[in-house]
Amino acid sequence: MVYETGNRTVDDAVARVLGGEQLDRTDGLALIAQPVEDLAPAADYVRSQFGDDTVDACSIVNAKAGDCAEDCGFCAQSVHFDSGIETYGFLDPEEILQAARRAERDGAQRFGIVVAEKGVSKEQRPDEWDEVLRAIRLVRDETDVEVDASLGILTEEEAAILAEEGINHYNHNIETSPDFFPEIVDTHAFEDRVETLEVAKSAGMDLCAGVILGMGESPTDRVDAAIALQDIGVSSLPVNILNPVAGTPLGEKFGDSPPITTEEIIQTIAVYRLLHPESRVRLTGGREVNLDADEQHLPFEAGADGILTGDYLTTSGQSPGDDIEAMERAGMEPNMDANEFDKDAVKSRADAGERADVETAAGTATSNAEPGDD
Template sequence: MVDEIDNTTINTAVQSVVEGEQLTRRDGLALLAQPVEDLAVAADYVRSRFGDGTVDACSIVNAKAGNCAEDCGFCAQSVHFDTGIDTYGFLDPMEILTAAKRAERDGAQRFGIVVAEKGVSKEQRPGEWEEVLRAIRLVRDKTDVEVDASLGILTEEEAQILAEEGINHYNHNIETSPRFFPEIVETHSFEDRVKTLEIAKEAGMDLCAGVILGMGETPTDRVEAAIALQDVGISSLPVNVLNPVAGTPLGEQFGDSANITTEEIIRTIAVYRLLHPHARVRLTGGREVNLSKDEQHLPFEAGADGILTGDYLTTDGQSPGDDIKMMEAAGMRPNMDANEFDVGAVKARADDDDDNPQTAAGTATSNAEMGD
């Protein structure tokens, strides 16, 4: 047991988790009310009990940017909002491979091909569908990273093809609780997102699905979202923190920072670890904006064990070398299950590029060529 915690609620919850029981909504709400210091210790204990002491890094490429017909209130890529981002159709698969090789060099274990649209459609856009498959094959065959994808809503046939092509994790975030979801998105439903996750899982892909914190949701919404993810069954839980983008509804509402404190971020991640003891709880977008550089290690001392490294879809990230230094500050080390890489070289590049950090992937067209 966690001897240093004198808290019956937390100790009972940890004991249940260790004995293989799944915590409930009621447990999650009770835990959320506990002191953050005790929650962090308990979550770190559960992570160490079921994890391997590593931080698993993924990286992404924005393979098709902007002009999305959906109206997600946080998204710079929606055609409904004037955000001034660059827009383009599906990238040449060789550009995607370039981004994947960069991610591989900089320590990513998995690489996600992401598009901004409701769904890549085999029937409606067969040419684009074939380019997606070509990109998957190139990354699969020419790198050591696991290939993931975030391609929107899927049919059963599309999911089966993606699984057969070797997609490891399918990402489709639920964003928030069922109750709060209609406040953020009107053009599709929470149930639509869950249905795609179920289809992807049935086809044989692991699931990466998570949330965005700080959009105006309540603490109860944060727990409700985690419980919904329990019902789906996920192996990776990305925790984004809103990075408000000018021109989006949430950017206009919140300005420069999310509607959440550092303590609430840490508290939520700790509770998510206890509710999802076997998943990678992955700190992803918005961490650089909402946590200072001296605070970024704290979620990894409160149960987190995954990260999205490099650039995001439309915003910059910090360098992979700085991410590794942050892991080490939390007493952890990079995962190398899929891709063994030179940790020292990655950190050295961060030191060399302090004024202009070269991040792992993000938008492939902004990256230096690395050959095929």
């Protein structure tokens, strides 16, 4: 079957992707200049040919909050900025297990243990490393969710241990393009992030690595980030949209209005699908504040097939029931490969307003910010 929009650039790209060809930077730059009304349905068609019409949900816990030595300009957890968040050391593994059980109840297929620091070090903080491993084992052995981790930089030894313990995906976002990265972070280089991803991949873990849109980057930067992720090889591509947090450099620069439109968000997601036809393109932080309530389904109509559901690291998300309704509005269903759950019960809890009274998966750190990405 030939897919046709009447847009030669888009139609040619779709035909080549369906023929097994990987699109390159030149293609990406041409595509991101095309009208969203042509891009979105084309990307959705490609997604339908490679996927199964389900949305894979993951959830996270902020296992150690604040006091990070890095200076990422978007991050409320950096010690360099006064964002007003609550800080704490590594959580008791039993608390992490409880968060995983909430994620399991809410329909997550995978659960990420996240530590916001340069790296959990087996050599420098052996007691903390042991607690990380205990938390992984508890979630692995006592829930149906797959265990992911985001623990900063890794040595080869640490990566091998995590893979042996059953970590499914290792998350380490590249944040933006190589050229724009120095505008956002001074304390480490883009290449440092790539190196960690390569170490994790070599150890046998799948990679979850993506971007934050709306930090002042250009459309070219958005394409270049996707091309860098092609070179790395990711199976999950999280797309955050900046939710500027007061006290951070980007919060001070943009206030509560990131320089990105709904059209640009949907356009970029569609291009990412065409550049990464076999990856999960995953909606993550900041979507609630950058897309109106009646727009939450649009990314799923533009090639997205993954979501981070529940709360984020320092800010609140919308209810998992609302997330399910957004996917269903787009004609998709929640994935249940790892964790079969009662989606009607999840939606009923949202309808009953339980979100205000019951923590979702993160629910472990507070911020003065509105729902968003960090």
